[in-house]
Amino acid sequence: KAGVTQTPRYLIKTRGQQVTLSCSPISGHRSVSWYQQTPGQGLQFLFEYFSETQRNKGNFPGRFSGRQFSNSRSEMNVSTLELGDSALYLCASSLGGKEDTQYFGPGTRLTVL
Amino acid sequence: AQSVTQPDIHITVSEGASLELRCNYSYGATPYLFWYVQSPGQGLQLLLKYFSGDTLVQGIKGFEAEFKRSQSSFNLRKPSVHWSDAAEYFCAVGGGNYGGATNKLIFGTGTLLAVQP
Numbered sequence: 001k002a003g004v005t006q007t008p009r010y011l012i013k014t015r016g017q018q019v020t021l022s023c024s025p026i027s028g029h030r031s032v033s034w035y036q037q038t039p040g041q042g043l044q045f046l047f048e049y050f051s052e053t054q055r056n057k058g059n060f061p062g063r064f065s066g067r068q069f070s071n072s073r074s075e076m077n078v079s080t081l082e083l084g085d086s087a088l089y090l091c092a093s094s095l096g097g098k099e100d101t102q103y104f105g106p107g108t109r110l111t112v113l
Numbered sequence: 114a115q116s117v118t119q120p121d122i123h124i125t126v127s128e129g130a131s132l133e134l135r136c137n138y139s140y141g142a143t144p145y146l147f148w149y150v151q152s153p154g155q156g157l158q159l160l161l162k163y164f165s166g167d168t169l170v171q172g173i174k175g176f177e178a179e180f181k182r183s184q185s186s187f188n189l190r191k192p193s194v195h196w197s198d199a200a201e202y203f204c205a206v207g208g209g210n211y212g213g214a215t216n217k218l219i220f221g222t223g224t225l226l227a228v229q230p
Binding site: 042103 | 145147149154155156157158159162164165203205216217218219220221222223
């Protein structure tokens with residue numbers, strides 16, 4: 001079974017621009033979660049989508065948004081990029097049940113100049 | 114508040130030596146506990162998980178972890194470290210304790226493991 005895939009793997013943007021990252025979950029998985037990883041803040045939960053609905057949200061500004069499609073693929077969008085948004089963005093997928101395991105993709109490295 | 118503490122930021126061990134990485138958590142209910150490993154520039158790979166039952170869990174690559182409720186700990190161990198184990202290790206806690214299911218994970222700050230030949 002193919003793993004979680006994320007595109008693009010690397011991205012360079014400038015301040016003020018917006019960016020969209022994509023995540024394709026493992027086949028059959030209905031939950032997709034997004035995490036931001038930075039050297040200063042570590043791994044932080046952004047949001048989780050399950051069956052096209054946002055089920056949980058972390059403590060990030062409204063510039064960070066996401067969505068999930070009927071095939072469980074998910075996108076996250078960051079508008080009005082700031083230098084501090086430079087990070088590794090990780091996507092994880094799971095079946096979405098209670099005793100569940102999340103499987104992570106390789107991440108998208110976003111650099112904001 | 115829910116939190117995970119990994120007290121050791123950086124650990125160096127000799128190849129063949131035993132390893133223990135510490136993890137303490139604060140959680141309002143029975144936690145689901147995980148250990149992930151991350152190689153440079155890569156995503157997270159699951160090593161092992163604990164949901165319930167036997168408190169000693171076995172994982173991949175020869176790793177094991179023991180859940181100790183009284184100490185709020187979930188330490189990761191390996192009897193003999195290989196050079197390929199050099200990576201960053203993350204402990205995480207999560208769980209469907211919110212009426213419905215949720216997959217939010219709270220991570221520790223990680224422990225960077227270096228292996229000396």
